[in-house]
Amino acid sequence: MFAPSKRAAQSALEDFLPKAGTDYAADRNSDYGPNRHHNVSTLSPWIRTRMLTEWAIIQSVLEEHSEKSAAKFIDEVCWRTYWKGWLQLRPAVWEEYLSARAILLEEYSGHLGYEKAIAGETGIDCFDAWATELAETGYLHNHARMWAASIWIHTLKLPWELGADWFLRHLLDGDAASNTLSWRWVAGLHTLGKSYLATTGNIQKYTSGRFSVNRRLATAPIPVPESTPPSIRPLSKLVQPGTEGRIGLLLTEDDLSASDWLPQRFSVDAVSGFLPSTAYKELGIDEKVIDFRRACLAERSGADLFESIDPFIDWCTSRKLSTVLMAEPPVGLWTTTLPVIKTRLFEEGIELLPQRHWWDEIFYPKATHGFFRFKQAIPSALKIIKEPAMTETHV
Incomplete structure (x- = not known):
């Protein structure tokens, strides 16, 4: 499904381009199952390595769609940059995650609930199907990731850090920022007081009834301990090379x-x-x-x-x-x-x-709060993308 080559990446992009406008916005939440993700781009493994870049993808999309019709897809491309910028400004969050992960892996070694979850043997039909798809393909639809994380944290009562570790080990597109911070968001840690709860009705609706969801899911999130928001560290000042050598x-x-x-x-x-x-x-x-x-x-x-x-x-x-x-x-x-x-x-x-590439130079400093403040930088990036002369000066 994901060949590690620029040719395969470009082919996947070209296949998706006709659907990147209103079709994507209308149907992006549906998970039709393994190898049936035709309604979303599935470009993330190549974006993760920048085999395909965010700016080149958006440039191609805008050659076929208006900025308005492609707005939802452009937002989704920029979410990955938001997560990266947010963590770049708060590196201590990654260090704290690693420390907690190490302790919890030892604590949960041999834990039956944990072992069944990562093996896809919980008895919850949808969760077990996603666990199998993750292990076999290295990919999950974004909505399935949210549902699985919610069930892991709020229904199975397992530590979010171990869930993030599970995803990071298997996802072809997994990176420290988008993975860790997405799990924190589902747990209610990214935006304090705002958790994500999967519901039976939502899962059934957006999986075309593939699952009965044969276990009662949590109707209330786990309690989130009060904590001080992580402090922001300014971006590193980068040095240009000299002219000699x-x-x-x-x-x-x-x-x-x-x-x-x-x-x-x-x-x-x-x-x-x-x-x-x-x-x-x-x-x-x-x-x-x-x-x-x-x-x-x-x-x-x-x-x-x-x-x-x-x-x-x-x-x-x-x-x-x-x-x-x-x-x-x-x-x-x-x-x-x-x-x-x-x-x-x-x-x-x-x-x-x-x-630092101009894309990151524009976006990273804007990741100080939530995505909706961050996305105010999108028009500046689009202006550079749409004007070739400006792109050259921002290389």
Whole structure:
């Protein structure tokens, strides 16, 4: 269903484009079952790696639909950026999640309810079907994700952190921001006092009656402990490279598009890719997910693809690089790897300088509150997308 190539990604986009307007807005909430998600784009695994970029997708959509008719789809594309920007401004939330996850995995080891949930053996027909689809395909319709998370948290009374861990291990499009924060939202932590409750009627309506929902679902959310909203940390100030010395480009699975926009900004002498497979394995990420991202990264980076630090450092020194550029990684799987690589390069007299694409530069600072305040930045982005001359100046 999801081939790890630009050709497959572009083909999927072209297939979806005719439906990206009012058809999408009218039918996007329906989950017709595994391999029948024709009413939504299913582009998220490629967007996750930026094999397909948000701005290029929207540009293609606006070539076929008016801004008004495509507004709902454009909003949904921007939700992923909102989550990334929100977490980029509050990295402590990711650290807190990781700490809680580690404790809970030990505490719930052998816990019957937890084991049955991740195996799809709860006896709740819809939940078990989604658990099976997740494990087999690495994908779930967004509405199914919300329903499953609600049942996990409010009906099965399992910790949201373990549910987020379960999804992150299997979703081809899973990332720290959209996954963690979506689970927090369902639990009632993202917007305090606002939880999400799945209902039998809603599930039956939007799954075309495929499920009887053969267990009474929670009618009240779990209590949410009072907490102080996480503090905002300003975005890092990024440094431009100097004009002297050789420059290398480090591609990551978080932003493959850097192979396009960074060489347009700077003269790049060598390109390599790096997949932090140790971080993936520490989080128990499924091999299907790792293989998908590795293959996507290999297609864009070529033969020089690394998964451990020493060979990458050797590659940099052998090419006599003075600077290595990369797209700034979002908070998540690169959070622990990046400082280690930066230190090792510094010891060799090489600077590692992350850079930020104009899309993130526009949107991340706006993720200070909710999505509806955040989306006020969408017109500025659309103006750049619709005017090629402006796009070139914002590369």
